Amino acid sequence: MKIALLGYGKMGKTIEQIAIKRGHEIVLKVDKNDDAYDITQADVAIDFSIPTVAFNNISNCLNNGVPVISGTTGWLQDYNKAVALCEEKQGAFIYASNFSLGVNIFFELNKILAKMMNTLKQYNVTMEEIHHTQKLDAPSGTAITLAEGIIENHSGYDNWKLDEAAEKSLPIVAKRIEDVPGTHTINYESEVDTITIEHTAHNRQGFALGAVIAAEWIIGKKGIFNMNDVLNIG
Numbered sequence: 001m002k003i004a005l006l007g008y009g010k011m012g013k014t015i016e017q018i019a020i021k022r023g024h025e026i027v028l029k030v031d032k033n034d035d036a037y038d039i040t041q042a043d044v045a046i047d048f049s050i051p052t053v054a055f056n057n058i059s060n061c062l063n064n065g066v067p068v069i070s071g072t073t074g075w076l077q078d079y080n081k082a083v084a085l086c087e088e089k090q091g092a093f094i095y096a097s098n099f100s101l102g103v104n105i106f107f108e109l110n111k112i113l114a115k116m117m118n119t120l121k122q123y124n125v126t127m128e129e130i131h132h133t134q135k136l137d138a139p140s141g142t143a144i145t146l147a148e149g150i151i152e153n154h155s156g157y158d159n160w161k162l163d164e165a166a167e168k169s170l171p172i173v174a175k176r177i178e179d180v181p182g183t184h185t186i187n188y189e190s191e192v193d194t195i196t197i198e199h200t201a202h203n204r205q206g207f208a209l210g211a212v213i214a215a216e217w218i219i220g221k222k223g224i225f226n227m228n229d230v231l232n233i234g
């Protein structure tokens with residue numbers, strides 16, 4: 001498989017190593033605003049760039065008939081436009097806030113726990129995410145997906161807020177600490193006890209492997225997919 005890497009930072013470099021080990025070829029590495037490159041030489045593009053350019057990168061792939069996997073977070077105000085473009089061009093597109101198998105299992109566990117706790121109003125839900133200090137967005141995309149999983153399954157919450165508690169709002173605290181790849185913690189706290197679920201990434205390998213598996217999976221398909229489609233869980 002010929003892969004274009006849109007974004008060649010921490011994730012792009014980790015994906016390159018894993019893709020080569022799995023027998024793929026990296027035909028393009030894009031690390032700055034540059035419309036001159038020819039995306040059509042790739043069978044699939046993997047975008048791990050920055051929030052302000054992700055939608056442009058994805059659009060460029062869809063406009064040129066190249067299937068695209070995006071893990072960039074912080075650009076979701078344009079997600080519906082990407083979906084509409086993918087439908088119009090009959091392309092193939094996957095966005096996931098987190099590509100690791102472990103986090104995708106954690107997403108499902110989070111929904112089940114929220115459903116179980118729905119009637120137990122004595123428990124307040126809080127969330128904390130910790131990432132490295134270079135991270136551009138807050139809260140993390142993963143924290144937003146987790147919050148949405150709780151909101152869909154727990155009638156006590158209908159929105160989330162960063163660093164703020166309010167009626168029916170799930171508060172998310174975002175911490176930035178040197179070199180932390182990504183830790184997400186959800187607490188259900190009552191006066192008498194606390195139930196905690198937590199996912200801790202030890203490195204970026206899990207995210208990168210998931211993105212390469214998604215790229216392998218999407219070849220020959222058309223449509224808008226997510227990691228549940230790829231991993232067949234949930």
Ligand SMILES: NC(=O)C1=CN([C@@H]2O[C@H](COP(=O)(O)OP(=O)(O)OC[C@H]3O[C@@H](n4cnc5c(N)ncnc54)[C@H](OP(=O)(O)O)[C@@H]3O)[C@@H](O)[C@H]2O)C=CC1
Pocket residue numbers: 006007008009010011012030031032033034048049050051053057070071072073074096097098099100134207
């Ligand atoms: N979904 C998931 O599983 C995961 C998602 N992420 C997300 O992926 C994104 C990238 O993370 P990470 O690799 O750690 O970040 P990095 O900052 O290490 O890498 C991003 C790279 O994108 C480059 N870039 C800037 N402009 C463009 C452009 N126009 N086109 C292509 N690339 C460009 C940056 O270059 P420069 O430095 O010169 O600006 C930088 O090298 C983030 O949004 C992060 O939240 C991260 C891990 C897992």
Ligand SMILES: O=C(O)C1=N[C@H](C(=O)O)C[C@H](O)C1
Pocket residue numbers: 073097098131132135139140141142143181182183
């Ligand atoms: O920026 C990161 O590093 C990460 N970003 C993703 C997010 O925003 O959830 C996924 C992972 O937590 C690492």
